[in-house]
Amino acid sequence: MNINHTVSAATGKLGILLPGMGAVATTLVAGVIAARKGIAHPTGSLTQTANIRLGKRTENRNPKIKDFVPLAPLENIVFGGWDVFGDNMYEAAVKAGVLERHMVEQVRDELQTIVPMKAVFDKRYVKNLDGQNVKPQTSKLALIDELLADIENFKIANDCERLVMVWCGSTEIYHEAKEVHSSLAKFEEGLANNDADIAPSMMYAYAALKSGVPFAMGAPNLCLDIPALEELAALTHTPIAGKDFKTGQTLMKTIVAPGLRARALGVRGWFSTNILGNRDGLVLDAPENFKTKEVSKGSVLEGILDGEQNPELWGDIHHKVRIEYYPPLGDNKEGWDNIDIFGWMGYQMQIKINFLCRDSILAAPIVLDLALFLDLAKRANLSGIQEWLSFYWKAPQTLPELEPIHDLFKQLEKLENTLRYLMGEELITNLGMDYYENVEEDVEL
Numbered sequence: 001m002n003i004n005h006t007v008s009a010a011t012g013k014l015g016i017l018l019p020g021m022g023a024v025a026t027t028l029v030a031g032v033i034a035a036r037k038g039i040a041h042p043t044g045s046l047t048q049t050a051n052i053r054l055g056k057r058t059e060n061r062n063p064k065i066k067d068f069v070p071l072a073p074l075e076n077i078v079f080g081g082w083d084v085f086g087d088n089m090y091e092a093a094v095k096a097g098v099l100e101r102h103m104v105e106q107v108r109d110e111l112q113t114i115v116p117m118k119a120v121f122d123k124r125y126v127k128n129l130d131g132q133n134v135k136p137q138t139s140k141l142a143l144i145d146e147l148l149a150d151i152e153n154f155k156i157a158n159d160c161e162r163l164v165m166v167w168c169g170s171t172e173i174y175h176e177a178k179e180v181h182s183s184l185a186k187f188e189e190g191l192a193n194n195d196a197d198i199a200p201s202m203m204y205a206y207a208a209l210k211s212g213v214p215f216a217m218g219a220p221n222l223c224l225d226i227p228a229l230e231e232l233a234a235l236t237h238t239p240i241a242g243k244d245f246k247t248g249q250t251l252m253k254t255i256v257a258p259g260l261r262a263r264a265l266g267v268r269g270w271f272s273t274n275i276l277g278n279r280d281g282l283v284l285d286a287p288e289n290f291k292t293k294e295v296s297k298g299s300v301l302e303g304i305l306d307g308e309q310n311p312e313l314w315g316d317i318h319h320k321v322r323i324e325y326y327p328p329l330g331d332n333k334e335g336w337d338n339i340d341i342f343g344w345m346g347y348q349m350q351i352k353i354n355f356l357c358r359d360s361i362l363a364a365p366i367v368l369d370l371a372l373f374l375d376l377a378k379r380a381n382l383s384g385i386q387e388w389l390s391f392y393w394k395a396p397q398t399l400p401e402l403e404p405i406h407d408l409f410k411q412l413e414k415l416e417n418t419l420r421y422l423m424g425e426e427l428i429t430n431l432g433m434d435y436y437e438n439v440e441e442d443v444e445l
């Protein structure tokens, strides 16, 4: 396949709007400013640091992704957003405590200028938060109008050519799709009736999509996974992607599990527990909010080690996930995994993983990549669910009839081949027979 999708250039400024300006968002913004100043490296971001192979192995073409596809350069990005707390991004970064003070001080002037707009917030959806920087609870339609105006005003005030929105707000309570979510018409009726089943995150997503702004869902919220918003994305030709940033323990799972699968090793149990002490941990301490995270994390393992496909090896996996709020650790999460596996003749073995990770350090580059790739998708005229961005998600969004792909390496292959496809390069299958066919021809000659 060699199709050149026309991708328009990334000219002018790109505004990245962040509903939720806590630990992840402030770490992202501080990192981008620090990278622009040359005082920190954007490690972990594919768009900034990774290479992509093009053509045959013998061609030695391995450009940086950012030199291969037209992405907005860091210099052209401006940030804005909303939060329930009125702290500017400097104050929020200090409170989040992810970055050392000396680093935050070096980007203080820039961070101080970014002040969150008033949030659309409903405490029923986030039990453990109380903030004052909230739009007065009028009607849902009035709140949507305010969000639409915020988006438009930000674009004009910052002279942006394009915008993207990435939800970095809290995890909302677990709720399932209902009638009001089943179509755009019902959803809009629900807005007019102040339907309690329309969560704040859905209202941000609705406002973004209505404005033609690509939207990504960083938390495990139901939000985008409803026909109403999928319909709106299609109607406004806007890319969407979700959900739940794949960091820490789930990242490890999607690295280790494909290896066990590849070697046809059996798995009896996988017990994962985390202790963390940041605001995210506090929110997840409420059982209704934890349930949302638990469901999102749960599907990863079953998606890779499919017990229906291979009951002998993975038919009876005891998979358990625990998250404990433990303030002394702050953003420095500790994750333990105990994996009970078995091999040849059923002999048992164990793997223990102790990952001392920093959640926001792993999440920040994901937000940057998603923003830049969604902006690319929009300029390439892609719309609706962007499954090629599954790489970044714990629970990748797909069409209802498709099983999501969780294996990190397959996800990377999908992402890289999508970039090759968009730029009219040959897709790479790793078949490699042609190298040997040429050798045979040479011998015959």
Ligand SMILES: NC(=O)c1ccc[n+]([C@@H]2O[C@H](COP(=O)([O-])OP(=O)(O)OC[C@H]3O[C@@H](n4cnc5c(N)ncnc54)[C@H](O)[C@@H]3O)[C@@H](O)[C@H]2O)c1
Residues within 6 Å of the ligand: 019, 020, 021, 022, 023, 024, 025, 082, 083, 084, 085, 096, 119, 120, 121, 122, 126, 129, 131, 167, 168, 169, 170, 171, 200, 201, 218, 219, 220, 244, 245, 246, 247, 248, 278, 279, 280, 283, 359, 360, 362, 363
């Ligand atoms: N850090 C990670 O590794 C990681 C991984 C996957 C998902 N996530 C998710 O990303 C989100 C952000 O994580 P974090 O560590 O920055 O959390 P955080 O608590 O530090 O920041 C979230 C912010 O969102 C704000 N908020 C909540 N509801 C809002 C609303 N309706 N409108 C505007 N702002 C709102 C909160 O006031 C808070 O400041 C969380 O939902 C978390 O579950 C994080």
